[in-house]
Amino acid sequence: MAPFGIPIGVWINAFLTICILSFLYKDNPFFRFAESLFAGMSLGYYIGIVTENTLKPNLFRPMINDFWGNHNFLLVIPMILGVMLYFRYIRKIAWLARIALAVYIGYYVGVYLMQKLHGDILFQARDTIVPLTMGGIEAVWNVVIIVGVFSVLVYFYFSAEHKGALGRVSRVGIWFLMISFGASFGYTIMARISLLMGRFSFLVNTWVRPMISG
Amino acid sequence: MRTSCLVIISIVLVLAAGGAWSQGMSGFPATELRAVDTPSDGGGSIDLEWEGEGLQFVLIMRATSPGGEFETIGDAIASDGSYTDMRLDDQTDYYYRLAYPAGEDTLLGAVAGPAQSKTNWFRSYRKNALVLTALMFILVISYVTQARKGKRLFIRRISGLSAIDEAVGRATEMGRKILYIPGILSLSEIQTIASLSILQHVSKLTAVYGTDIEVPNKDPLVFSAARETVKQAYMEAGRPDQFKEEMVTYLTYDQFAYAASVTAKMVRERPATNFLIGSFFAESLILAETGQSIGAIQIAGTADIPQLPFFVTACDYTLLGEELYAASAYLSKEPVLLGSIKAQDVVKAIIMVTVGAGIVILAFGSNIVRDVLFTR
Amino acid sequence: MKIQKLLYIDRRIIYLLVAIGALIPIIRPIGLPVVPSAPVQGLFERVEELEPGDAVMLSFDYGPSSEPELNPMSAAIMRHLFMREVRVMVVAIFPLGGVQIAIREVARITSEFDLEYGVDYVNLGYKDGGQAPMKAMGVSIQDVFPADVETTPTEGMPIVEDVRNYGDIEVVITLATGIIGEWWANLVNAQFGVDVAVGCTAVSAPKYYAYLRSGQMIQRGLQ
Numbered sequence: 108m109a110p111f112g113i114p115i116g117v118w119i120n121a122f123l124t125i126c127i128l129s130f131l132y133k134d135n136p137f138f139r140f141a142e143s144l145f146a147g148m149s150l151g152y153y154i155g156i157v158t159e160n161t162l163k164p165n166l167f168r169p170m171i172n173d174f175w176g177n178h179n180f181l182l183v184i185p186m187i188l189g190v191m192l193y194f195r196y197i198r199k200i201a202w203l204a205r206i207a208l209a210v211y212i213g214y215y216v217g218v219y220l221m222q223k224l225h226g227d228i229l230f231q232a233r234d235t236i237v238p239l240t241m242g243g244i245e246a247v248w249n250v251v252i253i254v255g256v257f258s259v260l261v262y263f264y265f266s267a268e269h270k271g272a273l274g275r276v277s278r279v280g281i282w283f284l285m286i287s288f289g290a291s292f293g294y295t296i297m298a299r300i301s302l303l304m305g306r307f308s309f310l311v312n313t314w315v316r317p318m319i320s321g
Numbered sequence: 322m323r324t325s326c327l328v329i330i331s332i333v334l335v336l337a338a339g340g341a342w343s344q345g346m347s348g349f350p351a352t353e354l355r356a357v358d359t360p361s362d363g364g365g366s367i368d369l370e371w372e373g374e375g376l377q378f379v380l381i382m383r384a385t386s387p388g389g390e391f392e393t394i395g396d397a398i399a400s401d402g403s404y405t406d407m408r409l410d411d412q413t414d415y416y417y418r419l420a421y422p423a424g425e426d427t428l429l430g431a432v433a434g435p436a437q438s439k440t441n442w443f444r445s446y447r448k449n450a451l452v453l454t455a456l457m458f459i460l461v462i463s464y465v466t467q468a469r470k471g472k473r474l475f476i477r478r479i480s481g482l483s484a485i486d487e488a489v490g491r492a493t494e495m496g497r498k499i500l501y502i503p504g505i506l507s508l509s510e511i512q513t514i515a516s517l518s519i520l521q522h523v524s525k526l527t528a529v530y531g532t533d534i535e536v537p538n539k540d541p542l543v544f545s546a547a548r549e550t551v552k553q554a555y556m557e558a559g560r561p562d563q564f565k566e567e568m569v570t571y572l573t574y575d576q577f578a579y580a581a582s583v584t585a586k587m588v589r590e591r592p593a594t595n596f597l598i599g600s601f602f603a604e605s606l607i608l609a610e611t612g613q614s615i616g617a618i619q620i621a622g623t624a625d626i627p628q629l630p631f632f633v634t635a636c637d638y639t640l641l642g643e644e645l646y647a648a649s650a651y652l653s654k655e656p657v658l659l660g661s662i663k664a665q666d667v668v669k670a671i672i673m674v675t676v677g678a679g680i681v682i683l684a685f686g687s688n689i690v691r692d693v694l695f696t697r
Numbered sequence: 698m699k700i701q702k703l704l705y706i707d708r709r710i711i712y713l714l715v716a717i718g719a720l721i722p723i724i725r726p727i728g729l730p731v732v733p734s735a736p737v738q739g740l741f742e743r744v745e746e747l748e749p750g751d752a753v754m755l756s757f758d759y760g761p762s763s764e765p766e767l768n769p770m771s772a773a774i775m776r777h778l779f780m781r782e783v784r785v786m787v788v789a790i791f792p793l794g795g796v797q798i799a800i801r802e803v804a805r806i807t808s809e810f811d812l813e814y815g816v817d818y819v820n821l822g823y824k825d826g827g828q829a830p831m832k833a834m835g836v837s838i839q840d841v842f843p844a845d846v847e848t849t850p851t852e853g854m855p856i857v858e859d860v861r862n863y864g865d866i867e868v869v870i871t872l873a874t875g876i877i878g879e880w881w882a883n884l885v886n887a888q889f890g891v892d893v894a895v896g897c898t899a900v901s902a903p904k905y906y907a908y909l910r911s912g913q914m915i916q917r918g919l920q
Contacts, residue, residue, distance in 0.1 A: 131712045134588045142581045149575030153792055161825040164844040195545050215509030218828045225450040225696055226883025232672050233694035234911035236679035260673055263643045265476045266666040288630035291903045298899035304719050305765020311723050363836060407864060575793050577762050602875045603900055627900055696887060
């Protein structure tokens with residue numbers, strides 16, 4: 108099926124894009140339809156992709172193909188923990204779900220802790236130790252970096268009231284934060300326009316133009 | 322006769338080889354080869370070290386027995402004095418020798434080994450991370466213990482906190498609902514956990530005032546935890562009968578599908594107050610702008626730096642970065658949260674002092690503090 | 698006072714103006730010059746340094762909403778890598794759409810070259826869990842991806858047998874949305890020492906400058 112020589116998939120794509128864009132005018136049934144379809148499909152897609160790409164190759168297949176070999180029997184433990192998460196819906200054994208949740212949170216907190224400490228804090232603290240003795244514009248930027256890092260850290264220091272000198276330094280910190288937010292905002296406006304252009308490019312180049320040129 | 326001839330030829334050959342060997346050893350650019358397991362690694366590699374000088378290439382040869390066939394696995398410059406042989410099987414004996422191509426001859430060095438590669442428990446060059454982690458643990462545990470014993474730990478009041486109470490009050494006056502969006506990441510994200518403790522405070526207030534609250538979720542685990550949180554808050558407020566399961570709903574896992582559903586909800590149901598507290602990404606501006614367009618009071622909080630500008634622009638009050646964690650500690654008065662904030666403050670002070678000292682010491686030409694903080 | 702009136706313009710008028718501004722260059726391109734920035738140039742040079750046969754991991758960590766920004770980057774990087782005869786392992790960590798985009802884009806670009814699947818490149822597909830598979834690939838990529846995107850076992854594929862973990866990879870290039878680029882830097886680069894390059898959406902760009910400065914990221918990617 109290809110009305111006007113354009114594949115049906117492109118028509119569906121264009122129709123749903125326009126449905127979503129129609130929200131800019133006001134809420135309407137077309138938007139509601141596209142929104143509900145999007146929500147439902149994305150959930151189904153996620154379930155499908157996790158089953159196909161993670162559960163099957165990393166859990167089910169190794170256990171079915173060679174249960175005792177390659178320590179595959181150990182996969183029973185994460186499988187049980189995964190199932191335990193659903194115990195929440197059975198009132199009598201709901202408490203067991205907390206154990207699985209604790210393992211999940213525990214693992215990721217451990218990974219995060221090292222990721223932030225080792226990958227962020229130490230790296231960035233080291234990188235803040237910059238020379239001030241050289242001349243030129245580089246030294247000025249280094250001063251900006253040091254003042255910025257210290258004042259923002261003071262702003263996020265909660266153990267003392269921000270009064271007096273501490274208050275003044277933390278005011279400098281908030282200025283640094285606001286300037287960085289401004290830079291971020293500018294980048295985002297660019298990004299949003301490019302997202303919009305992506306959709307318009309699809310509508311114009313993939314849908315309308317081939318239709319006109321036949 | 323024939324046997325005697327063979328014996329004589331063999332003796333001559335051995336003597337000739339020996340002569341070449343002793344002659345070769347004198348010109349051999351690398352000596353004293355040592356093979357040891359590479360320290361602080363995940364196994365599968367052996368470090369080779371030797372004494373050598375000059376820019377000649379030496380060949381590195383490996384075998385699994387001292388008398389076995391040695392194969393060339395790589396080369397190195399003699400004066401480098403080291404080579405790491407990777408991709409080995411752990412718990413297997415390996416023997417190494419160096420070879421030096423001198424003209425048409427290849428001179429062979431002495432055999433080193435056996436050496437085995439193995440997985441090491443610790444990476445010794447990450448001591449700095451270990452010390453900082455240990456320090457953090459000690460500080461958290463000691464502050465949490467102090468808080469549990471009833472010691473008052475001071476945390477300054479975040480100016481946005483009173484806005485939370487006002488926002489709930491406004492929704493009550495207007496008779497409209499409160500929408501609480503706990504971010505889009507899972508429970509593995511600390512911001513989500515902080516958000517849930519603020520949700521507990523907010524739902525206690527809605528329970529007391531009898532205001533309607535809705536918590537739409539993107540993550541299934543957060544969904545269950547949020548339902549527990551709200552239920553618990555209603556019980557603690559003495560209004561378990563007012564809790565309804567529909568207060569905490571699940572929408573979808575896709576970021577933008579979730580954003581579309583929540584914005585549609587905002588436009589249709591026109592909540593008086595929106596809380597956007599947790600971890601947000603590109604959907605932050607879509608949510609905050611829609612909330613602003615319907616005239617809702619909006620309180621936001623996130624530690625995702627790129628999203629803060631949108632919240633600062635479109636919301637009435639924003640908890641910036643770590644203020645989110647401090648707010649959850651302040652509101653809940655949970656010893657664990659309070660202790661963590663205090664410990665973090667101490668670590669921040671230590672980092673400031675260390676970095677400050679590093680800058681001063683660097684000005685005097687020493688890199689020592691930078692070296693201490695070096696990670697790999 | 699007049700400027701205050703701007704605050705009360707109907708937002709639909711603004712939407713219309715933005716739409717017109719976005720549509721004009723699509724209907725009639727105005728031919729603005731494209732100038733590579735310093736980080737882009739740096740990544741280009743890093744790829745130029747690679748030898749034929751070196752291995753690079755390319756991670757598709759974005760969904761359909763970031764396609765307009767990141768698809769051109771993925772195409773440019775893949776073409777450059779294949780021109781250098783570098784072996785490419787494709788993975789996806791972003792759950793929604795990343796793997797579909799990877800399948801489509803990899804098929805499109807590889808068809809331009811004479812490449813053998815499983816030898817010169819492989820598409821390992823999506824793996825759930827974020828940092829968990831990232832960390833586990835430091836030990837064994839094959840354990841994390843026992844099958845490729847088409848569920849073909851990776852055992853016996855020369856590229857998977859040969860490139861065992863990050864130790865055998867020269868550069869990880871991630872085309873990332875949200876937080877995933879940050880994970881590659883502060884987890885994979887920091888803990889495994891492999892070079893990381895991020896092609897990011899503009900919204901995430903400011904935060905990556907800190908990583909770029911500290912050397913945790915070889916380049917931020919294309920702008």
